[in-house]
Amino acid sequence: MNSRSMALLGMVLLAGCSGxxxxxxxxxxxxxxxxNLFWLMVVVCGGIYLLVIAGLAWGLMRVxxxxxxTSDHTASDKRLDKGVWVAAAVIVAGLTVLIVGxxxxxxxxxxxxxxxxxxxxxxxxxxWWRIEYRDPAGNRWIETANELHLPxxxxxxxxxxxxxxxxxxxxxxxxxKLDLIPGRRNQLDLTPRREGWFRGQCAExxxxxHAHMAFDVKVESPATFDAWLAGQGRNATTPxxxxxxxxxxxxxxxxxxxxxxxLAYGRAGPDLTHIASRRSIAAGTLPMSRGGLQGWIxxxxxxxxxxxxxxxxxxxxxANAVAQYLAGxx
Amino acid sequence: xARVATVLLFVACLCGCSNEARYVGPTMPQTPPxxxxxxxxxxxxxxxxxxxxGGRYFAWYGCSGxxxxxxxxxxxxxxxxxxxxxxxxQVYGSIADRHGALSFGKRIPVEQLWQLTAYVRxxxxxxxxxxxRLEVDQKAEAVGPAWTGPQ
Numbered sequence: 001m002n003s004r005s006m007a008l009l010g011m012v013l014l015a016g017c018s019g020x021x022x023x024x025x026x027x028x029x030x031x032x033x034x035x036n037l038f039w040l041m042v043v044v045c046g047g048i049y050l051l052v053i054a055g056l057a058w059g060l061m062r063v064x065x066x067x068x069x070t071s072d073h074t075a076s077d078k079r080l081d082k083g084v085w086v087a088a089a090v091i092v093a094g095l096t097v098l099i100v101g102x103x104x105x106x107x108x109x110x111x112x113x114x115x116x117x118x119x120x121x122x123x124x125x126x127x128w129w130r131i132e133y134r135d136p137a138g139n140r141w142i143e144t145a146n147e148l149h150l151p152x153x154x155x156x157x158x159x160x161x162x163x164x165x166x167x168x169x170x171x172x173x174x175x176x177k178l179d180l181i182p183g184r185r186n187q188l189d190l191t192p193r194r195e196g197w198f199r200g201q202c203a204e205x206x207x208x209x210h211a212h213m214a215f216d217v218k219v220e221s222p223a224t225f226d227a228w229l230a231g232q233g234r235n236a237t238t239p240x241x242x243x244x245x246x247x248x249x250x251x252x253x254x255x256x257x258x259x260x261x262x263l264a265y266g267r268a269g270p271d272l273t274h275i276a277s278r279r280s281i282a283a284g285t286l287p288m289s290r291g292g293l294q295g296w297i298x299x300x301x302x303x304x305x306x307x308x309x310x311x312x313x314x315x316x317x318x319a320n321a322v323a324q325y326l327a328g329x330x
Numbered sequence: 331x332a333r334v335a336t337v338l339l340f341v342a343c344l345c346g347c348s349n350e351a352r353y354v355g356p357t358m359p360q361t362p363p364x365x366x367x368x369x370x371x372x373x374x375x376x377x378x379x380x381x382x383x384g385g386r387y388f389a390w391y392g393c394s395g396x397x398x399x400x401x402x403x404x405x406x407x408x409x410x411x412x413x414x415x416x417x418x419x420q421v422y423g424s425i426a427d428r429h430g431a432l433s434f435g436k437r438i439p440v441e442q443l444w445q446l447t448a449y450v451r452x453x454x455x456x457x458x459x460x461x462x463r464l465e466v467d468q469k470a471e472a473v474g475p476a477w478t479g480p481q
Contacts, residue, residue, distance in 0.1 A: 220382075251436075251437055252437060255390060255392065255437075256390050256393045266390070268389075268390040308386070310441065310442055311358070311439070312439050312440060313360075313439055313440075
């Protein structure tokens with residue numbers, strides 16, 4: 001392998017170090033417990049591996065030495081008998097350490113179960129995420145999609161359901177993965193500690209666009225989070241310049257997409273009330289931008305083949321108006 | 331014997347290859363069907379994927395609100411009685427142009443109308459129980475205010 005391909009391989013490997021989607025950079029209590037368990041397993045299993053290799057090498061050298069001196073291999077060997085018992089004891093001790101470690105990690109994952117926590121419902125669809133927050137003031141649910149905000153230092157209880165097939169909710173920096181199973185409600189507690197942007201990903205193959213079923217996770221200070229949630233709870237405001245876009249949307253898009261505060265009530269697709277405040281489009285397929293929105297409206301099947309969003313033939317002026325309208329929904 | 335069984339299994343698998351074939355891109359129809367002899371009809375009416383897409387839009391666009399399974403009269407779709415004819419082009423026309431102010435012909439893209447037509451014409455071929463199952467599948471899990479999980 002020449003030096004250029006080595007450098008390329010090194011760069012590819014380093015690309016995994018950015019840390020926005022990595023269980024090796026834990027940023028929450030649950031991920032921390034799993035991270036500790038991971039290193040415990042690496043150390044114990046690595047130690048056992050080294051012992052086995054050392055024993056093998058020792059045995060080979062011993063046979064070679066014995067062959068030189070004696071031709072009798074059948075006589076019982078007291079030292080070897082003792083060695084088998086020592087090896088068995090080491091194996092039992094190693095397994096006991098792993099079992100205790102796994103038990104303690106499990107306890108840490110469920111430590112917050114008895115406490116009250118903020119409720120968030122996450123429903124998996126092919127291929128996007130519906131996310132609903134319990135409004136702390138009233139008794140309603142504030143809906144958004146494909147972007148999860150979490151307050152640092154507080155526990156959030158995520159309830160997981162699926163609308164079609166089995167998906168899996170995985171934000172490796174914050175917690176382990178848990179499946180979203182049709183007909184079941186799974187619960188996962190998240191207690192993030194470090195603020196920043198992270199990436200979540202569906203971790204159970206769920207169809208052609210499984211890879212484009214991601215979501216952004218933002219861990220922020222509780223005050224920032226409360227302000228964000230209050231903003232998401234407000235109805236959309238339509239600037240006067242976007243009236244045409246709103247009209248085209250009501251005519252062509254509102255059967256499937258809802259925008260609170262307008263006559264768009266559709267629930268088949270993601271809620272778009274504050275779409276422009278999100279970081280990406282179509283579950284991590286494109287970064288959020290005016291051009292991205294317009295491209296997505298024009299050719300969703302080209303950008304994400306198989307997506308449930310059909311191509312809606314709009315005139316260029318209408319598509320432009322809709323994209324402008326959506327880009328204003330902060 | 332095992333080899334024969336393997337070959338038979340392989341052939342049996344191949345039989346299902348084309349009935350869900352789907353196309354992505356510019357092959358979709360841009361115009362309504364030109365009469366019941368339109369050559370494009372077969373690729374919708376006898377393609378399970380296209381029919382099931384029609385079922386999806388049937389629920390999403392709110393068709394099932396009025397065209398429920400137990401409704402009597404002209405709104406009952408599975409009874410095989412078509413007021414304006416049961417041919418593909420006729421049913422297409424009924425969906426697109428005969429819904430008054432709903433004017434689906436203007437609001438629903440052409441390809442979705444093709445898929446809806448295929449689905450509607452497929453309904454009489456199934457038992458009520460099968461249609462009920464299809465509807466449950468389309469509805470999926472209750473979300474939002476209709477949520478039925480732990481509170």
